[in-house]
Amino acid sequence: MAAKYTLRQLELFSAAVRNESFAGAADEMYVTPTAISVAVGELEKSFGVQLVTRQRARGILPTPAGLHLVERAAKLLRDAGEIQRALSSGIGELSGPVSLGCYSTLAATILPSLIHGFREQYPGVDLAASDGPADELLGRLLRGRLDLVIAYRSNLPPGLEEAVLYETSVHVLLPAGHRLATHDVVSLKELAEEPLIMLDLPPSGRHTLDMLQREGLTPSIAHRTPNFELVRSMVARGLGYSLLVQKPSIDISYEGLPLVTREISPQFSQEAAVIVWQKSLQLTDRAQALVKYARKNVSASQ
Structure with missing residues (x-):
């Protein structure tokens, strides 16, 4: 049986749900709000179910049936785009967007x-x-x-x-003149009384605190920042230590001050970049x- 709806209707409906309004969808799709409303109405008529609830001055919200259609439409529109790209660019030649x-x-x-x-x-x-x-x-x-x-x-x-x-592991970052900088491996307990410069960019902050708590340690957090290079610069200035996974190939801060990375003990687990x-x-x-x-x-x- 032939479908009673079009890909264009699905595109306009998906835009309406994404923007939570006919006006917002119209701006995105370069059509009028009436065209969006008509497309949604035609889909509701074709399927025999209400797809959105219309709230005056508050936009629209998808019904359970509307949410189901949005999910199915995304795959259908995606597949249609792939067919178009494959036929227009030639089989075997990759083209189109990837995010x-x-x-x-x-x-x-x-x-x-x-x-x-x-x-x-x-x-x-x-x-x-x-x-x-x-x-x-x-x-x-x-x-x-x-x-x-x-x-x-x-x-x-x-x-x-x-x-x-690739797989990697947590290391401690220290200023070059730190008392533990000459150690090959640094115990977390040796850092217990020192100020921590914490990379607070999810999930790094949680991971650091969980690791210390498993060792029975409550860190003295001197500074929190989501800025990776700021962490390195503050450590290089001697303001504290940090526990990091990512290890740049250079061992100096933005200011040109030396840094030292050392293994930690205990090393709870390997981390994987995926x-x-x-x-x-x-x-x-x-x-x-x-x-x-x-x-x-x-x-x-x-």
Whole structure:
């Protein structure tokens, strides 16, 4: 039986739900609010169910049926776009968009070489990359705003598939003149009375506190910041120590002051940098190519 709805109607309906109003959807889709309203009404008539509740001066909200349709429509529209791109660009030639998010502390050492190398190998692919807190990026991934996210494995939400890029471990960052800087391994208990400069960019802050609490330690937090380089600069100035996973290849701060990294004891676990995607969604050929490229090249660069 032929479908009684069109892809265009699904596009307009999805925009209405995304913007929570016909006016907002009209601005996004470059049509009139009436065109959005008509498309939604036609879909409701075709399916025989109410898809949104209309609230005067407060926009619209999807009904349970509307939420179900949004999820199914996203896959249908995605597949339709893939068919269009495959036929217009030629079989075997990758083209079209792929969106990648990267946890901020990983971004500086991963993204530049990854973007440069991937674009050279796949010039027809439009790779858009952004960085930010892991929680924010994973939320965008689960809402379908990102195809892939690079983050640490700890505290990942359920429903994701992953590919490991490389494994690393927590280290202590010290100023070069620190009393423990000459030690090969530093015990967490030896740091118990010292001020902690804490990287407070989710999930790093939680991970640091959990690790110390498992050792029975309550840290003296001198400063919290989501800025990775500020943490390094403050440590280099002798204002405290820090516990970090990411280790840049240079051992100086922005101010040119020396830093020392040392293993810690106990080392509770290895940490893994992973690239993740929604388990319920089939990756596009472009996203699959990016995963494969990242697995091959990121570990080598680290």
